[in-house]
Amino acid sequence: MRRLPRYVRVGLLGGFIIIYLTAVGMIAAFHERNIITGVVQFSVVLMTLVYMAAGYLAARAPKGGSPPLRPTRDALIAGAVGGVLVGVFVILMTVLADAGYTPRDMFIAITPATLDILSFDQGTYLSLPVQAVLGAVLGLAGGYLSTATPNVRSTVTRAISATLIGALGAPLFSVMMAGLGIPSRWLFRSEGLTIVGTVFVVGVTLLLRWYLLRAGGVRNALDRVPGVTRKNVNVVTWAVVGVVLAVLPWIVNTFVSDVLGTVGLYILLGLGLNIVVGYAGLLDLGYVAFYAVGAYSVAVLTARSSFLVGADVTNLAPDGFMNFWVAIPLTIVIAVIIGVLIGAPVLRLRGDYLAIVTLGFGEIIRTLVLSDWLKPYLGGPQGITEIPSVPVGPFNARDPRILYYLILGFVLVSYFVSTRLKYARIGRAWAAMREDEDVAEGMGISVIKYKILAFVMGAAVGCLGGAFFAAKLSVANPGSFTLLVSINVLAVVVLGGMGSIPGVVVGSLVLVGLPELLREFGEFRLHIYGIILVAIMVFKPEGLFPDARRARELRGEATVKEPVPALAGAAE
Amino acid sequence: MTSVETAARSYRVLLERLPVRRIILVILSLVIAYGVIAGTVATLQTGRFTAEDWVDLFVAGVARGSVYAIIALGYTLVYGILFIINFAHGEVFMSGTFTAFFVAHALADQGLLNTYPVPALILLFVVSALVSMSIAVILERVAYRPLRGAPRLVPLITAIGASLFLQYTFRGFYGAQAKAYPNIDILQGNVPVAGFTIQRAQILVVAGAIILWLALYLVIERTRIGRAMRAVGEDREIAALMGIDVDRTIVSTFAIGGALAGAAGILFVQLFNSVFFFMGFFPGIKAFTAAVLGGIGSITGAALGGLVLGILEAVGPILFLTGIGVPSPNQLQPVVSFGILVLVLIFRPGGILGAPEEKRA
Numbered sequence: 001m002r003r004l005p006r007y008v009r010v011g012l013l014g015g016f017i018i019i020y021l022t023a024v025g026m027i028a029a030f031h032e033r034n035i036i037t038g039v040v041q042f043s044v045v046l047m048t049l050v051y052m053a054a055g056y057l058a059a060r061a062p063k064g065g066s067p068p069l070r071p072t073r074d075a076l077i078a079g080a081v082g083g084v085l086v087g088v089f090v091i092l093m094t095v096l097a098d099a100g101y102t103p104r105d106m107f108i109a110i111t112p113a114t115l116d117i118l119s120f121d122q123g124t125y126l127s128l129p130v131q132a133v134l135g136a137v138l139g140l141a142g143g144y145l146s147t148a149t150p151n152v153r154s155t156v157t158r159a160i161s162a163t164l165i166g167a168l169g170a171p172l173f174s175v176m177m178a179g180l181g182i183p184s185r186w187l188f189r190s191e192g193l194t195i196v197g198t199v200f201v202v203g204v205t206l207l208l209r210w211y212l213l214r215a216g217g218v219r220n221a222l223d224r225v226p227g228v229t230r231k232n233v234n235v236v237t238w239a240v241v242g243v244v245l246a247v248l249p250w251i252v253n254t255f256v257s258d259v260l261g262t263v264g265l266y267i268l269l270g271l272g273l274n275i276v277v278g279y280a281g282l283l284d285l286g287y288v289a290f291y292a293v294g295a296y297s298v299a300v301l302t303a304r305s306s307f308l309v310g311a312d313v314t315n316l317a318p319d320g321f322m323n324f325w326v327a328i329p330l331t332i333v334i335a336v337i338i339g340v341l342i343g344a345p346v347l348r349l350r351g352d353y354l355a356i357v358t359l360g361f362g363e364i365i366r367t368l369v370l371s372d373w374l375k376p377y378l379g380g381p382q383g384i385t386e387i388p389s390v391p392v393g394p395f396n397a398r399d400p401r402i403l404y405y406l407i408l409g410f411v412l413v414s415y416f417v418s419t420r421l422k423y424a425r426i427g428r429a430w431a432a433m434r435e436d437e438d439v440a441e442g443m444g445i446s447v448i449k450y451k452i453l454a455f456v457m458g459a460a461v462g463c464l465g466g467a468f469f470a471a472k473l474s475v476a477n478p479g480s481f482t483l484l485v486s487i488n489v490l491a492v493v494v495l496g497g498m499g500s501i502p503g504v505v506v507g508s509l510v511l512v513g514l515p516e517l518l519r520e521f522g523e524f525r526l527h528i529y530g531i532i533l534v535a536i537m538v539f540k541p542e543g544l545f546p547d548a549r550r551a552r553e554l555r556g557e558a559t560v561k562e563p564v565p566a567l568a569g570a571a572e
Numbered sequence: 573m574t575s576v577e578t579a580a581r582s583y584r585v586l587l588e589r590l591p592v593r594r595i596i597l598v599i600l601s602l603v604i605a606y607g608v609i610a611g612t613v614a615t616l617q618t619g620r621f622t623a624e625d626w627v628d629l630f631v632a633g634v635a636r637g638s639v640y641a642i643i644a645l646g647y648t649l650v651y652g653i654l655f656i657i658n659f660a661h662g663e664v665f666m667s668g669t670f671t672a673f674f675v676a677h678a679l680a681d682q683g684l685l686n687t688y689p690v691p692a693l694i695l696l697f698v699v700s701a702l703v704s705m706s707i708a709v710i711l712e713r714v715a716y717r718p719l720r721g722a723p724r725l726v727p728l729i730t731a732i733g734a735s736l737f738l739q740y741t742f743r744g745f746y747g748a749q750a751k752a753y754p755n756i757d758i759l760q761g762n763v764p765v766a767g768f769t770i771q772r773a774q775i776l777v778v779a780g781a782i783i784l785w786l787a788l789y790l791v792i793e794r795t796r797i798g799r800a801m802r803a804v805g806e807d808r809e810i811a812a813l814m815g816i817d818v819d820r821t822i823v824s825t826f827a828i829g830g831a832l833a834g835a836a837g838i839l840f841v842q843l844f845n846s847v848f849f850f851m852g853f854f855p856g857i858k859a860f861t862a863a864v865l866g867g868i869g870s871i872t873g874a875a876l877g878g879l880v881l882g883i884l885e886a887v888g889p890i891l892f893l894t895g896i897g898v899p900s901p902n903q904l905q906p907v908v909s910f911g912i913l914v915l916v917l918i919f920r921p922g923g924i925l926g927a928p929e930e931k932r933a
Contacts, residue, residue, distance in 0.1 A: 020741075023744065023745055024740070024741055024743075024744025024745060025744045026744070106674055106677070106745075106746065107745050107746070108745070108746065108747045109744060109745070277725075281725070283725045283728060283729070285732075341596065344596050345596055345597055345600065345918045346914065346917065346918060349917055349918075349921065350724075352656070352657045352724055352725070352728050353864075353917050353921065355657075355725070355728055356657065356857070356860060356913070356917075357913065357914050357917050359857070360857075360861075360910035360911075360913050360914050361910070361914065363857075363906055363910050364906065364907050364910045364911065364914075367903070367904060367905075367906045367907050367910075368904075368907065370903065371900070371903045371904055372899040372900045372903060373898045373899055373900075373903070373904065483853075487732060487736065490729070490732070494729055524740070524744075526736050526739075526740050527736070527737065527740035527741070527743075527744065529733070529736055530732075530733045530734065530735070530736030530737030530738075530739075530740065531733070531737055532733070533729055533730060533732060533733025533734075533736070534714065534715050534730045534733035534734055534737065535733075537719065537722075537726050537727075537729050537730040537733070538714075538715070538718045538719065538730065541722065541726055
């Protein structure tokens with residue numbers, strides 16, 4: 001492999017990526033999704049991006065090497081090599097199928113229909129030239145981008161991203177425009193942009209770019225407007241955010257409101273886990289345990305089928321044991337007690353052991369809840385049903401809009417508390433502890449006490465999230481409390497940036513909100529989470545919206561302890 | 573200072589010095605000891621299970637434990653050299669089972685699986701081990717190597733990401749349903765051993781595990797690469813100075829661990845006969861438990877831990893819980909295995925064979 005020129009290797013890698021995407025079913029699934037309606041589907045965009053990336057990389061200097069002498073040629077060849085590989089794959093699969101070895105018997109995603117997508121309906125044998133030409137052209141485009149000036153490059157990438165955002169968000173945007181009474185037929189059609197819409201989006205992006213480039217950035221452009229100071233820009237921004245948050249449920253439909261509620265719940269959970277992982281640096285993989293404790297506590301305390309009121313599913317009591325608002329503080333007390341009970345023995349463990357132990361606790365709680373043993377109390381696999389909705393005066397909290405405001409309220413409180421905690425004495429103690437436990441101990445910080453504090457606070461917030469979750473769905477069953485919830489929340493925190501509070505919000509919107517809205521992605525959500533977790537940690541460990549201190553820590557540590565360069569070859 | 577203040581003060585001091593952790597631990601161990609003893613006595617008194625039942629459970633435990641032991645070797649090897657938990661190792665194992673499924677079906681379609689069972693099994697072992705090995709090596713290259721020297725939690729997070737990625741890759745390839753693994757005729761049925769009947773598949777699994785373990789032991793103790801691995805585990809910098817190619821040694825470690833996981837995958841499907849994209853998670857985490865139980869970093873410990881865990885898991889719930897009156901105790905099996913993990917880490921993080929855990933940076 002090393003003997004091959006770099007551009008060939010990059011091209012082959014690109015081809016393999018496209019074959020991989022085909023084999024796991026992404027190409028077929030994303031072909032259902034229009035970007036420019038009737039012209040370009042998301043599957044095609046994926047291929048385009050892979051070929052362009054191949055060309056881009058081929059025309060670029062490798063890490064620690066010199067730039068290629070003929071970048072344009074390299075980019076072209078890289079794209080073409082990738083295309084040829086994909087074409088050969090299509091032909092091979094068809095030949096195998098003709099010979100009686102149907103590939104889809106084993107690899108369920110490699111269907112004739114999928115292969116037709118790869119050959120652009122030109123028939124199997126034309127797929128080779130079609131893909132090769134496509135790859136070459138796009139590789140060339142990628143190579144051009146890589147050698148272009150930064151201005152051109154960022155303009156092009158922004159135009160592409162704007163089109164993608166517009167098209168992928170089409171269902172959401174059209175609902176919002178309908179809610180505001182703006183006609184949207186000219187812009188969006190069947191979940192994609194129309195041709196006119198594409199021209200419009202690209203045009204607006206280019207105009208904006210041109211204006212901002214001339215003005216020298218957003219800040220400068222704003223400074224030039226008379227009467228605008230940085231302070232009132234901030235005030236206006238916050239006011240706009242506030243108004244949008246307040247009216248949002250009324251300009252979208254109930255489905256989107258419901259999604260917003262879910263996003264809110266994840267923000268809440270993320271803020272809780274952020275205290276544990278981000279502030280205190282304790283990796284808790286069993287966060288779902290507290291979520292479950294919250295949900296089940298509220299369920300047992302308020303449901304009409306709870307054993308506390310001597311009822312069961314077939315024989316409902318007239319009322320639950322207590323009101324939701326009375327149950328909440330009690331639930332939090334329960335979470336705190338369980339948090340201390342779990343935390344006190346295990347928090348002394350080293351970081352990675354702690355992660356596994358918490359994971360174990362999460363599974364223990366789930367198994368217990370699922371078991372026949374506790375079935376009379378917790379309902380076994382069916383869980384507890386008939387949980388009343390949150391009583392909010394005269395309103396009906398089953399309405400996702402009311403629930404949205406409730407969750408929003410709690411999110412704002414947690415947001416505020418998290419922010420204050422971070423800069424308080426306790427937050428600084430956590431930061432010290434996270435950076436170096438021994439030094440922190442030496443400075444008089446009781447490490448174990450602060451660890452338990454962080455763990456318990458995270459537990460309390462997670463439990464609150466669980467309580468709302470139960471009241472939102474009106475059931476609490478073990479199926480909702482799998483390890484994947486812990487991983488989802490962890491992904492939210494990691495994507496946004498560990499320790500960063502706005503990061504949690506962004507992370508939830510991207511990882512929880514987007515997949516709910518883009519149903520084609522639903523099946524691949526965890527697949528993509530996996531890629532994101534690895535990519536973020538490898539390329540940008542501080543996350544998308546980094547916390548300044550944490551970023552320095554992650555970067556700094558990564559550079560201080562460079563691996564020892566091996567005396568390669570000396571062993572032979 | 574009044575006497576009330578002094579009293580309040582000394583009370584506060586007392587409260588602050590109160591060894592909360594130790595108290596919780598003592599109570600915890602007492603409760604568990606009481607539960608285990610009382611449960612065992614009560615269960616044995618009911619007389620619901622015959623000696624034959626216990627032997628069956630025990631043998632099933634040994635067979636399962638041998639699979640755990642072989643997977644645990646992968647954790648132990650990587651931990652011994654890099655001091656990270658290769659959390660995605662369970663998925664490497666899963667890839668082995670899926671490869672076995674793929675090859676076995678291809679062979680079964682041609683009728684080769686039952687006409688030439690021994691060469692077929694060997695082929696299965698080789699292909700699965702190769703696939704798992706490649707996945708482990710790619711994993712190291714993509715998810716771990718760029719992060720060497722980063723804070724400990726970082727590789728753990730990438731490992732979780734890699735786990736998800738591998739699980740859903742195989743789900744995408746082969747579908748979300750559990751698939752039946754074709755039976756091999758010569759492995760069906762029982763064999764009488766010392767008055768008890770034992771399934772043939774269980775014998776194959778235990779024998780296979782012993783061979784694999786011995787092979788690994790010889791590789792580590794007798795070969796050049798084994799010596800390099802031990803040296804790098806001891807002190808990476810010195811090993812590099814002694815002319816050992818550290819990167820290559822680490823890759824070999826992953827490769828050996830991956831190949832073992834692939835082989836363990838085949839043993840596992842002989843016992844359970846079905847494959848599923850999420851199946852790597854529980855065996856993975858249990859094998860990790862086994863590695864910790866035996867003393868992580870030690871190959872003998874991995875074998876010992878695997879066996880102990882397998883037996884406890886198979887016999888434990890029924891033995892401890894039936895007597896207390898818990899219905900369907902086998903449902904609580906994960907509680908037993910995770911409980912063991914938690915308890916070992918709390919009371920003896922070094923494991924059965926390891927020294928008490930020293931703090932490592």
